[in-house]
Amino acid sequence: MAIKAKNLSFSYRKKKVLENLNFEIKDGEFIAILGPNGAGKTTLLKCILGLLKVEGEILVFGKDPSTCKKILEMISYVPQKSTLSTDLPITVIDVLRMNSKELNEEIIEDFELCDKMKTLFRELSGGFQQRVLIARALMKNPKMILLDEPFNGVDVLSQEKITKILEKVNATVLAVVHNINPIIHAVDRVMLLNRELIAFGKPNDVFTKENLFKAYKAEIPVVICEEGIIHPLYGDQHG
Amino acid sequence: MDSIFFSITLISVIASVSGSLSVFRRASFLVATVAHSALAGVALSLLLSSYGLELDYFVFATLFAILFSAISTLFSKFYNIDTGISISFALSMALAVIFLSISRNVSTKIWAFLFGELYLITEKDIFYLVMTTVIVLLLFGFFYEKILFFLFDPEGAEASGINVKLLDTILVLIIALSVVTVIRSVGAVLAYAIFVAPSAVGKTFARNFKQSIxxxxxxxxxxxxxxxxxxxxxxxxxxxxxxxxxxxxxxFAMIRKS
Known part of the structure; x- marks a missing residue:
């Protein structure tokens, strides 16, 4: 079992950010986490990393991440780009080496970064910046990857590239996204969150009008694609 | 003259490392706060000396600088980092003025710390400069990779297991010690320009962190x-x-860049 949460809650300044979450995630699953702003998505990732003092219980690979820091060696975290100091003069190769001294050439090729190794990170497009961050996460060969809004400011081509690589990765993947559509065909399950767990399951079971209304407090239109998968529309505006 | 060149060289090293750290930590105003809190420490040592209790200014300046760095961090948690540092700055200046107001005949001495004078540097000041340069370079060299990770991506650094609170404390200590050591030469009021402006220029044109410094x-x-x-x-x-x-x-650098 990759993650097991039992009655998991987290409060910030006496305000409940996460309330009574119960879920299990198996090894190797690809999970998308959706919900409106302030739903507690990033907070949940931080609980998994053991960075927050939680109520209830969360186990990652069978251990409490807040006390067993060894767990962090198995997890890679890709934060929101807005939290980075992009004006720091730092090259792509420096960023890739942050998680692992040894560089995996295959990952560099997969992300088409070979000719950009000496480029400054701040000079890359949003799509390539995100590729570098995810490549950095993969360098330490993690058992779990947590991504916080990996598609923000990323063009369709890079979204597709990133999704294909994440699909192939031999690790449990949790991606917080506002717009599920770029990865809906790749994910195993979707977690719909708004402080409490609204729904957790296969995309078609989660994206019902009732669940979406419960999460976003608004009518979210949905379409069904040729493969029969329900796509919620305007998820990015509501999220 | 040789001692002046030597001092300038050491100040350049200390100010560039600490200035870059404060700029990249997005807390460049911390340099001004530390400088003025060190001034409050100096004012207290002058107050005590005016009543016959001779104590080394450096000790008081360092203690005050560290204390007010901690206060800045504490205040930052209440609202935001800018407000926290600004209020801490105001508090340190208020204390400095209070100490000076009740001191006797210290106006010329405090002038040297306010605006600094390179040619008034003593052997003891040079000793402090050497000591600080060694400490700053050792800490910076030892934690270089972690510092780089933390400055670029604080959340990612914490998630990878780096003790970011300890690392941030080390950064603040480096900045505080550097500013305290340098104010005798460049002054508390002008330290900000010497620490921050060259670092901001370096950052703009450099192709890597070391080059920026x-x-x-x-x-x-x-x-x-x-x-x-x-x-x-x-x-x-x-x-x-x-x-x-x-x-x-x-x-000029910003005009050229734009």
């Missing part, structure tokens, strides 16, 4: 040397001229 260090050396040499020709404080040149260089 090298550029910043070269610019600081040039500004201090020019200030010192020009002060022989015109009766103006060397540190004021250095700070003026550093600020103008920053302006």
């Amino acid at each position: 090298l550029y910043s260090s070269t610019i600081t050396f040039f500004c201090l040397l020019a200030g010192f040499l020009i002060s022989f020709s015109i009766p103006v404080s060397a540190s004021a001229i250095s700070a003026f040149i550093a600020s103008i260089l920053y302006l």
Whole structure:
């Protein structure tokens, strides 16, 4: 079992950010986490990393991440780009080496970064910046990857590239996204969150009008694609 | 003269490392707060000495600098980092003025710490400069990779297991110690320009972090040397001229960049 949460809650300044979450995630699953702003998505990732003092219980690979820091060696975290100091003069190769001294050439090729190794990170497009961050996460060969809004400011081509690589990765993947559509065909399950767990399951079971209304407090239109998968529309505006 | 060149070289190293750290930590105003809190420490030592209790200014300045760095961090948690540092700055200045108001005959002594004078540097000041340079370079070298990770991506660094609170404390200590050591030469009021302006220029044109510090260090050396040499020709404080040149260089660099 990759993650097991039992009655998991987290409060910030006496305000409940996460309330009574119960879920299990198996090894190797690809999970998308959706919900409106302030739903507690990033907070949940931080609980998994053991960075927050939680109520209830969360186990990652069978251990409490807040006390067993060894767990962090198995997890890679890709934060929101807005939290980075992009004006720091730092090259792509420096960023890739942050998680692992040894560089995996295959990952560099997969992300088409070979000719950009000496480029400054701040000079890359949003799509390539995100590729570098995810490549950095993969360098330490993690058992779990947590991504916080990996598609923000990323063009369709890079979204597709990133999704294909994440699909192939031999690790449990949790991606917080506002717009599920770029990865809906790749994910195993979707977690719909708004402080409490609204729904957790296969995309078609989660994206019902009732669940979406419960999460976003608004009518979210949905379409069904040729493969029969329900796509919620305007998820990015509501999220 | 040799001791002045030696001091300028050491100040350039200290100011460029600490200035870059404060700029990249997005807390460049911390330099001003630390400088003014060190001034409050100096004011307290002058107050005590005016009543016959002679104590080393450096100890008081360092203690106050560290104390107010901690207060800035604490205040930052209440609202945001800018407000926290600004209020801490105001508090340290208020204390400095209070200490000076009740001191006797210290006006000329405090002037040296307010605006600094390179040619008044003593052997003891040079000793402090050497000691601080060694400590700053050792800490910076030892934690270089972690510092780089933390400055670029604080959340990612924490998630990878780096003790970011400890690392941030080390950064603040490096900045505090550097500023305290340098204010005797460049002054509390002008330290901000010497620390921040060259680092901001270096950051703009550098292709990596080390290069940014090298550029910043070269610019600081040039500004201090020019200030010192020009002060022989015109009766103006060397540190004021250095700070003026550093600020103008920053302006030109930003115009060129844009």
